[in-house]
Amino acid sequence: MRPQREILAEVLEALRGFEGELRRHKWFPSTPESPEWWAGYRDPFHIAVTAVLVRMNRWEQAERAMEELLRRGLGSPEALARASEEEIEEALRGVTLRKLKVKHLKLVAEAFSGGGGLEERVARAPIGRETRDSILLFALNKPVFPFSRQARRVLSRYGAKLGRGAKEEIERALGGDLYRLKLLHASLTVIAREYCKPSKPRCGLCPLSRGCARLT
Numbered sequence: 632m633r634p635q636r637e638i639l640a641e642v643l644e645a646l647r648g649f650e651g652e653l654r655r656h657k658w659f660p661s662t663p664e665s666p667e668w669w670a671g672y673r674d675p676f677h678i679a680v681t682a683v684l685v686r687m688n689r690w691e692q693a694e695r696a697m698e699e700l701l702r703r704g705l706g707s708p709e710a711l712a713r714a715s716e717e718e719i720e721e722a723l724r725g726v727t728l729r730k731l732k733v734k735h736l737k738l739v740a741e742a743f744s745g746g747g748g749l750e751e752r753v754a755r756a757p758i759g760r761e762t763r764d765s766i767l768l769f770a771l772n773k774p775v776f777p778f779s780r781q782a783r784r785v786l787s788r789y790g791a792k793l794g795r796g797a798k799e800e801i802e803r804a805l806g807g808d809l810y811r812l813k814l815l816h817a818s819l820t821v822i823a824r825e826y827c828k829p830s831k832p833r834c835g836l837c838p839l840s841r842g843c844a845r846l847t
């Protein structure tokens with residue numbers, strides 16, 4: 632079994648030139664600290680809100696709900712923290728798990744409206760590990776890797792050994808490099824959706840096909 636670091640380096644090498652496809656899926660590679668990676672948003676709070684909404688939903692649903700929150704004047708942490716649960720729920724029409732999302736949005740709004748110590752408050756919020764890590768990485772520029780089911784599927788098929796502590800191993804291997812952490816998460820999300828599907832992966836079109844263990 633090859634070391635994780637080597638596999639990740641190979642995957643990132645294979646992703647050279649993948650930025651165009653990322654843009655088509657609303658990921659916008661930019662400078663390491665830019666918030667625009669996440670669908671072009673400039674406000675870290677909007678990244679956090681849509682990170683909550685997109686879990687178990689399609690991006691289009693999350694984006695539509697974000698627009699509706701903005702239309703209702705609920706686009707700031709203070710306004711969302713003050714709003715009633717009914718009002719927020721009304722804005723999330725069409726979103727799966729609405730009641731849970733309302734609770735999580737309230738927690739995120741409270742975390743963002745609390746002044747200093749934002750990172751610690753987000754890290755402690757009971758909103759699910761992947762959502763929390765997405766907010767930490769894309770909204771707050773903390774070097775963590777949101778280890779999603781999709782990332783696990785692609786990397787394990789590619790040949791990585793993903794036992795306990797795999798997320799921390801990936802973070803160590805990427806050495807706190809925000810650009811590579813963001814690029815890897817965004818790319819694996821797109822590859823999982825477009826090529827490395829749960830059944831019938833489209834390996835012939837996949838940018839990782841050259842080194843993928845499934846094909847050797």
Ligand code: SF4
Pocket residue numbers: 785788789826827828832833834835837838839840841843844845846
């Ligand atoms: S080559 Fe196939 S199995 Fe390997 S990562 Fe791509 S889609 Fe998945």
